[in-house]
Structure formats: C-alpha cells, structure tokens
Amino acid sequence: MSHAEHLLGVWASASNINCLKAVLSSVFRQLQHQCTEFRVMFKTLVPKSPETLAPRNDLIGRATEALSRIPVHDENHTVAAAALSQTGEIFVGVNVFHFSGGPCAELVVLGVAAAGGVLASDITTIAAVVRRVGKGPGDKPSISVINPCGRCRQVLLDYNPDIEVILLDDGGNVVTMSVKSLLPNAYVWPDGNAGQGIGGKTELGFV
Numbered sequence: 001m002s003h004a005e006h007l008l009g010v011w012a013s014a015s016n017i018n019c020l021k022a023v024l025s026s027v028f029r030q031l032q033h034q035c036t037e038f039r040v041m042f043k044t045l046v047p048k049s050p051e052t053l054a055p056r057n058d059l060i061g062r063a064t065e066a067l068s069r070i071p072v073h074d075e076n077h078t079v080a081a082a083a084l085s086q087t088g089e090i091f092v093g094v095n096v097f098h099f100s101g102g103p104c105a106e107l108v109v110l111g112v113a114a115a116g117g118v119l120a121s122d123i124t125t126i127a128a129v130v131r132r133v134g135k136g137p138g139d140k141p142s143i144s145v146i147n148p149c150g151r152c153r154q155v156l157l158d159y160n161p162d163i164e165v166i167l168l169d170d171g172g173n174v175v176t177m178s179v180k181s182l183l184p185n186a187y188v189w190p191d192g193n194a195g196q197g198i199g200g201k202t203e204l205g206f207v
C-alpha cells in the first residue's frame with residue numbers, strides 16, 4: 001500500500017475533526033516536501049532569470065529582424081538594439097550615424113521606449129547587433145551581437161543601474177551581465193536616475 005493510499009484509508013475512516021486535521025497536516029507536509037524537491041530539480045534544469053535564454057534570443061532576434069530590413073549598402077544604420085520592459089514589451093531602435101556624433105542604437109531604443117511610455121527605469125534587459133559587410137567581392141554581410149560602447153554603458157548606468165546587458169564575453173560567447181559589472185568603480189552622474197535614487201533599485205555611491 002502506498003503512502004497516499006494509506007492516507008486515503010485513514011481519511012475514509014476518520015471519525016472526528018482532530019483525525020481529519022492530522023490527515024490534512026500529513027498531506028500538506030508531503031506536498032511541501034515534493035514541492036521543495038521540484039524546486040531543487042527545476043533550478044538545476046533552468047538557468048537563473050537573467051540567464052534565461054528566451055528573452056535573450058527574443059531580443060537578439062528582434063534586433064536582427066530590424067537590421068535585416070535596412071538595405072545592406074546603407075552605412076548610416078548598421079546597429080540595432082532591442083530593449084525588454086518589465087511587462088514584457090520589446091522596443092527596437094537603430095543607430096543614426098553622423099560625423100558629429102550620432103546616437104548609438106542602445107540610446108535610440110531608450111528614446112523609442114520612452115515614446116511608448118516606458119522609461120529606462122522599467123527596462124530590464126538590452127541587446128544590440130551589428131551588421132558587418134565583408135571586404136572581399138564574394139563576402140556576404142553578417143549580423144552578430146555587439147557590445148555597448150563606453151558612452152552607452154555610462155548612460156545605461158545613469159538611467160538604470162539594474163539593467164542587464166546581453167553581450168559577448170572575451171571568448172566570444174553570448175552572456176548577460178549587469179551594467180554595473182561593465183563599469184566597475186564607475187562615475188555616477190548626480191542628476192541621473194541612479195544618482196537621484198530614481199528608478200533603479202540599486203544604491204550607487206558617488207566616487
């Protein structure tokens with residue numbers, strides 16, 4: 001007889017409320033134990049939230065899609081960024097190159113999100129891809145993840161120090177890192193969200 005069958009038997013023969021309470025308590029403990037086991041198993045199968053592949057692939061996919069719509073010969077829009085909001089919305093933007101210092105795609109997408117009513121403080125993750133055209137006559141263009149430049153890292157940090165960035169590590173692997181870890185011992189803009197304690201949950205001190 002299994003434990004469950006035994007419990008059911010006891011339940012069936014329960015003649016008073018105390019006995020029922022004991023049975024329910026035992027069932028509850030069994031469920032609790034099995035839930036704990038399931039959680040442990042689930043944690044070993046599924047990576048931690050920032051490392052979950054679904055949003056990572058979604059963002060890279062949406063940015064790649066945007067870049068794919070731009071003619072290959074165009075040299076003014078070669079990077080696309082995608083940003084994920086806390087509510088699951090994805091915004092996409094492309095860079096606007098200009099010799100005077102056009103904005104990177106990561107900054108454009110913050111503007112696009114703001115135009116949609118979502119401020120940087122509500123953005124959780126950001127990714128960018130770049131299109132590179134080979135120099136050889138038969139070379140085909142390729143699109144791959146690109147890491148944010150120093151200015152974008154600083155802007156992201158000041159707008160929301162809790163943003164996670166999808167980028168390539170030194171080995172060329174796609175990884176997710178917090179913007180804080182990309183700027184150790186960073187300067188914090190006193191008027192920025194991080195400096196004002198707005199948006200980001202993380203406390204950052206001034207240097």
Ligand SMILES: [Zn+2]
Nearest residue numbers: 104148149152
């Ligand atoms: Zn940049």
